[in-house]
Amino acid sequence: MKLTIREIASLAGVSTTTVSHILNDKGQRFSEEIREKVLKIVEEHNYSPNYFASNIIKNKSRLIGVIVPDITEVFASTLINLIRKPLNEEGYNLMTCESSSSLEEELALLERYRQLSAEAILMFTSSKLSEKITNNRYHGIPVVFIDAGINDNYYGKIFFNEYDTAVRAINWLIKKGHSHIGLITANDKQHAFPERADAYYDALAANGLSLNKQYVVKTEFTIEKGYEGTQKLLQQEKLTAIFCCDDNLALGCYQAIYDAGKVVNQDIDIIGFDGVEILKHIRPKVKTLHLPFGDFGDLIATKIITAIAEPLKKQPDTYFNMIFNEGEE
Known part of the structure; x- marks a missing residue:
C-alpha cells in the first residue's frame, strides 16, 4: 500500500x-x-x-501541452515524435489533445492546459488566434505555433519554399510527358496552404496547359479524403498523374490507385507533400516534396525551451529549403 x-x-x-x-x-x-x-x-x-x-x-509542472487537429495526421505525429526526445531530455513531458480543427475546441484546450499549469503549448492550427493570444502568450503561458504563418508570431515564424519546390515538381511531371495532371488540395475550411495549389495552376499556365476544373479536388487532409478524391479523379480517363498537397492525401491516393487495378508510377504518377517517414517504406515508391524534418524538429524544441526560459524574448523568423529529388525512384 x-x-x-x-x-x-x-x-x-x-x-x-x-x-x-x-x-x-x-x-x-x-x-x-x-x-x-x-x-x-x-x-x-x-x-x-x-x-x-x-x-x-x-511551481513547475514540466508539462508541455500539444494541440493537433488529428493525432493520426502524419505531419503532426512525425514532428511530435521528433521533439519528444530533446524535450524529455530537458525534463519535460508532452500531453497531446485533438482539436478536430475546431476553433471552439482549440480555445477549450488552451484553457485546459492553463488549468494544468502547462509551461508551454505547441499548437498546430489553421485558426487566427491573435484576439485570444497576445505575443504568443495565453495567460502568461508561451504558445509556439505551427500554422503556416497565419498568426503573428512573437517567437518567430517558420517558412518553407513551398511554392518554388511545388512548381519544380509539376514541371518535372510535364517534362515526363504528362499533360493531364490532377490536383488534390485544401478545401479552404480547415487548412491554409494556398501556395501549393497556386504552384500547380501557375506551372500549368507557364507550360501552355489549360486548367481543367474536373482535375481539381478540394478536400480535408486525411488519408480517407485522399482515397475519395482519387476515386473522383480516376473518372477522368485521360488522367496520368496526381499532385497531392499533403502526404496523408498521397497515402489515400496510393491505395485508391491500387484498388482501381492500376499501377503507381506506371499508370498514374503520384507526387506527395511533406516527406513523412511512412512514404519511405511503401513500394512502388511515391515521390514527394521533402521537408527538412530533422532541422524542423530541432528548431521547434529549441523554440519551446527558449520560450519557457525567456517568455518575453522575441525569436527570429526561420527559412528552410524543401527538397524535390527529380532522380529518385
Missing part, C-alpha cells in the same frame, strides 16, 4: 513540512541524520510523490 507524506512523517517522527522539503531538495537546513531517516523510509516503501502535487510545490 502506498504511503502518504503524512504517514512517512509519522514513521520518521517529523512534520509533514520537513518530509516535503526533503523530498523537494529543500531540506538543507535539516540534519543529515533526519534526511537519511526520511529517505530510508521512502526507499523501503517505494514511495513516489503525486506528480501534480509535487510540481505545484515546485
